Amino acid sequence: MQIRYSVDYADISRKAALIIAAQVQIKPHSVLGLATGSTPIGTYKELIRFHHEEDLDFSKVKSVNLDEYYGLGPDHEQSYHYFMRQNFFDHINIHLENTHVPDGLTADVSKTCAEYDAMVASLGGTDIQLLGIGDNGHIAFNEPHSFFFANTHLVDLNEETIKANARFFASENEVPRQAITMGMRSILSAKLILLLASGPKKAAAIGQMIHGPVDPQLPASILQLHPNVMVIADREALALA
Ligand code: F6R
Numbered sequence: 591m592q593i594r595y596s597v598d599y600a601d602i603s604r605k606a607a608l609i610i611a612a613q614v615q616i617k618p619h620s621v622l623g624l625a626t627g628s629t630p631i632g633t634y635k636e637l638i639r640f641h642h643e644e645d646l647d648f649s650k651v652k653s654v655n656l657d658e659y660y661g662l663g664p665d666h667e668q669s670y671h672y673f674m675r676q677n678f679f680d681h682i683n684i685h686l687e688n689t690h691v692p693d694g695l696t697a698d699v700s701k702t703c704a705e706y707d708a709m710v711a712s713l714g715g716t717d718i719q720l721l722g723i724g725d726n727g728h729i730a731f732n733e734p735h736s737f738f739f740a741n742t743h744l745v746d747l748n749e750e751t752i753k754a755n756a757r758f759f760a761s762e763n764e765v766p767r768q769a770i771t772m773g774m775r776s777i778l779s780a781k782l783i784l785l786l787a788s789g790p791k792k793a794a795a796i797g798q799m800i801h802g803p804v805d806p807q808l809p810a811s812i813l814q815l816h817p818n819v820m821v822i823a824d825r826e827a828l829a830l831a
Contacts, residue, residue, distance in 0.1 A: 591800060591813065592820045595828060599788045603632030605822050606720065606786055611640050613718050613782075618650040623719035623777070624678070625656050625730075626670045629786045630720055634678040641682045648684040654710055655691040656721075656730035656777070660744060660768040662694045668758055669694060692742065692770040703742040703770065710776045719780030723787050726750045727795040727808035731771035734807045740773035774812055783819045785810070787827035796823060797830025 596602040610633070613620050624630070640646040655670060664671035671691045679689055690709060696702040710716070721729050728734065731745050746768055747755075756762040777783075787796050799810040800821070806812075813819045823831075 593800070593828065593831065594820060594822045596822055596824050598824055599632055602786055602788055602822050602824060603636050606630075606633040606784055607636030607640065609782075609784060609820070610637060610718055610720070611644075611646050614646060614648065614651055617717065618647065620651050620717045621713045621715070622651060622653045623656065623716035623780055624653050624674065625720050625722050626673045626677075627722045629722035629788060631677055633720065633786065638678065638681040646682075648682045651684055652688045652713055653679075653684065653690065654713065654716055654772075654776075655689075657769050657771040658692040658694040659766040660694050660699075660770055661766050664691075664694075668764075692772075694770060696770075699744045699770065703744070706742040706770075706772070707776055710772070710779070715776070715779035715781065717781050719777055719783045721777070721783060721785040723785060723792055723795050723799065723810050724751060725754055725791050725795060727798060727810045729774075729785075729810045729813075730777060731769040732774060732777075732809045734809060738774050738806050738809070738812050741775055742770065742772050745769055745771050774809070778812065778816055780816075781818060783813060783816055785813065785819065785821045785823075787821065787823040789824070790826040790829065792823070792827040793829040793831075796821070796827050800831050 658670045662669035693702050733748050752765045756765050759765050798808045804811045
């Protein structure tokens with residue numbers, strides 16, 4: 591695991607965006623694994639800037655997102671479909687048909703999940719997988735106690751995650767209780783994993799991810815077994831690393 595210290599959130603975002611931009615320049619048909627949440631927003635802003643100011647071209651890029659709330663449609667303002675359009679896709683020249691986010695309104699969850707894994711496999715896995723980390727060490731919505739090698743599946747969000755995500759909703763009651771999440775198998779099929787973390791709330795999870803045992807209680811600890819992980823984080827997030 592390679593650790594890259596950053597001075598602040600802007601520095602994390604710049605470093606991550608530079609790596610993703612280089613990937614897209616070297617391989618225009620790259621498959622990018624993307625995340626939502628607060629952490630990657632600065633990275634998306636930098637990539638949008640590179641698109642406008644440096645002609646970074648996303649026209650051949652394909653993308654695969656980690657997760658979606660179960661029960662939210664693409665036009666719901668808190669859905670991850672909506673988030674991705676608003677924070678990234680609508681501002682670059684990626685073709686929307688080349689972007690993939692799990693269908694939160696599916697009537698057939700197991701079919702949707704199986705098709706999502708098959709789609710990721712058919713793309714050859716992701717070239718870069720961008721990840722945030724939950725305060726409890728989750729990645730995507732693979733919560734503590736999850737079996738490490740689940741495929742894409744429907745998951746019950748735990749109380750900690752519901753509380754952490756309530757800031758995006760009018761009240762905690764409105765946070766969906768379930769999500770469709772990519773499983774560890776697809777996440778770990780990435781050639782490079784870029785995990786970003788900022789702020790003191792992430793310190794315990796980051797410390798355990800790096801130094802703790804590989805244990806499903808701290809889902810991100812599985813990344814110790816991946817050959818190509820780069821953690822880009824500020825000093826607060828790395829305080830216990
Ligand atoms: C988002 C995702 C989540 C977040 C994590 C951290 O697609 O899969 O695992 O990365 O909850 O969220 P933030 O960045 O809001 O702290």
